[in-house]
Amino acid sequence: MKLTKGLALALLLATASPTLADAATDAAFKDIYSREWTWRMDQFDYDEDSAAGRTTLPDVDVKTQAARLAYWQNVMAQLDALDAKKLSPAAAVNYGVYRNQIATLIASQQYRDYEMPLNSDSSFWGDLASTGNAPFKTAKQYRNWIAQMNAVPRYFDQQTDNMKLGLARGFTPPKVTLQGRDSSVASVAQAKRAEDTVYYKPFVKMPASIAPAEQAQLRAEAVKAINDNVIPAHAKLLTYLKNDYIPNARVPLAAYSLPDGKAFYQSKIAEFTTLDLTPEQIHQIGLDEVAKIRAQMQQVMTQTGFKGDFPAFLHFLRTDPQFYTTDPQDLLNRAAWIAKQFDGKASTYFGHNPRGRFTIRPVPADIAPFYTAGRGGTGTYLLNTYDLPSRSLYALRALTLHESAPGHSWQMSLAQENKDMPDFRRKVYISAFGEGWALYAEKLGVEMGMYETPYDTFGMLSYQMWRAARLVVDTGIHSKGWTREQAQAFLRDNTALSNHEIETEVDRYIGWPAQALAYYLGEMSIEKSRAKAEAALGPKFNIRAFHDTVLAMGSVPLPVLEARVDEFIASGGVGPYPEEEK
Structure with a gap:
């Protein structure tokens, strides 16, 4: 497989002599990704303790999108400034994964993907509504969900502004794929009662660990948020979708027909x-x-x-x-x-x-x-x-x-x-x-x-x-x-x-x-790696150790996966959990 420049560099580093490793370089790299990750989670109002994933809804306006692009470009400059040859083997693998991740984020911002926040399968409003299916367990999680609902008008307006920019330059899903996709917006916009919307679903049955009086208060706040903010915002979005966006969406199907389409598809x-x-x-x-x-x-x-x-x-x-x-x-x-x-x-x-x-x-x-x-x-x-x-x-x-x-x-x-x-x-x-x-x-x-x-x-x-x-x-x-x-x-x-x-x-x-x-x-890559390991290890091949090795990586680019399996082979087929794999 031909590798991208960043991944080829990472794999070269991962197999380099550990004698070149320098603890200070590892620490500098860790500082870069730690600060960026904290910033990224703050950008999206991520909350580890919330079943819904956020404390409120993030800003997605053009100013915020430009700031994100600038931030990630600066991170990439910091990565390029590192003497990556001095990273330890483990840090070098992390570097390859992380650099590929930042490059993907930059490309998404440069092509202004945020101007098309929907397709035939998914949408920003559908993604939001689906978070209400999370198993809420604490009053804090319910309050975070209410905060998100109260932020819906601002969030929907910003997404709509982005859609208008995309529509103006022909950067939309094809019209044929949008037919009927406004029905999920209509189901909320036309609801007679807050309790009839998907947004109220978490409040139908609440945990007994939350006192009855607090449950009643949270339900009342939810009804008010849905009636005052969620339903009107959906009604406004529905009008835009039906009258402007869907009728004027692009007709050609191909990504090649989009602005700078060949490069975008690549x-x-x-x-x-x-x-x-x-x-x-x-x-x-x-x-x-x-x-x-x-x-x-x-x-x-x-x-x-x-x-x-x-x-x-x-x-x-x-x-x-x-x-x-x-x-x-x-x-x-x-x-x-x-x-x-x-x-x-x-x-x-x-x-x-x-x-x-x-x-x-x-x-x-x-x-x-x-x-x-x-x-x-x-x-x-x-x-x-x-x-x-x-x-x-x-x-x-x-x-x-x-x-x-x-x-x-x-x-x-x-x-x-x-x-x-x-x-x-x-x-x-x-x-x-x-x-x-x-x-x-x-x-x-x-x-x-x-x-x-x-x-x-x-x-x-x-x-x-x-x-x-x-x-x-x-x-x-x-x-x-x-x-x-x-x-x-x-x-x-x-x-x-x-x-x-x-x-x-x-x-x-x-x-x-x-x-x-x-x-x-992706499947071809895993199957190729398994066949290589089976051929190289023969009777030493342990299917449990192989699967554990693959899954212990998290989620990585395919060339990084294949390099890790090469290490697995070199180790004699020893997986990450030897005692569990016997």
Whole structure:
């Protein structure tokens, strides 16, 4: 893999002679990242003790954005001024990860990503509303949530001003991907009572540890904040979206059609893949992998005994009632059962388990029609129960392994619990690593015996195909002029995804350039590293030690991951938790 300049430097330093290491240089580097991290958390009003993550809502206006760019550029100058060759090996790895992180932040500011704070899948108002799903436990957390609600008018006005700047220069999501996306704003704007909004949800059932009188006071303050600030701000935003923003959003789909579009798309490839690959290279990788997986799918189709060709089999999977449930709770229950089955296999494949656990919840109704099938994090696995005829049971096992354990919930919890790493590695998510790991977790399900029928296995392969096809579709749309219909047809012909999922997913790729590239390229990196370790170590290879080594890194660029596995091999396959990995 070709490396970016910063990552190539970091890997060179990480393998340099430790005799050059100088404690003063390590200390200077630590001072740089510690001060910047404290400043960064203050910028976003981050509160470690708040389930909602913030004490209030941050400023996002143009003046603040310019100040952030200047600050991060100054940090980069400080990093460049360090004699990085004098860093210890451990600090050199941190340097590579951190420098890549700062470079990504600078690029985002320079391309003014903040002028497009929404896409077909996510939005600033949706992200805010979703924080109300956090499990509030203390009165302080409730007060922080109320403070955020009181800040909504200012925050929404600043975001709207940024959207107006983006609209003026044609920097918007494509109009076709925004149709109906204002419904989640309308659900709040048109609410008759504060209690009917998603913002009031945390107050419906409050912890018994909060005294009844204080509960009543917090509820009253919440109702006032929602009525006085949240609902009016949503009404104002809804008017702007319906009358100005959506009607005048850009028509072309490609990122190449945006201002400085080719450079912008290339910057997003670097951000989401951490690799220096061109759209043409990624497109060809995708085509090659699609052909490989298609042959595997054909073999599994034969195992099912189906009499017919491949398109007929896909139609059968999309339409036969045996592959779907009609009860939302049944879908949730099945996912919970799958997750529990993994618990019984975890100790065979992992030496070190996270302390954190996750719950399973349905995707909120106001965003479910446009949301992906599922999304996992440290505390919650969101499962989409909207339009059940599009939620196949044969793919549920792969989806659950990806989003919960040993995928996102597992990996993120382990990262945040690793106190030996600096915060910028514990708490920052790099898509190529995180999504690559989660996709690897799906395929690991084969070894773990998680796929009980050929249909389950086909569902896993369909999900592998889905991510490989993304390499083709994303680059096709953003660099080759593919139409929306052309992208949908490619997924329809090659995966067993439902038509509803195909439509929402393609809109997601259109509105979120290059994010879809992270998954398969990340998985390829992990699989390549594992194969290298297995070949080099032979009988000394310990699958638990390998997995622990990968996950103990937090979230890192792919070249840094591969360099760490080289160290794992050089150590004779000793993982970070030898006693747990025996």
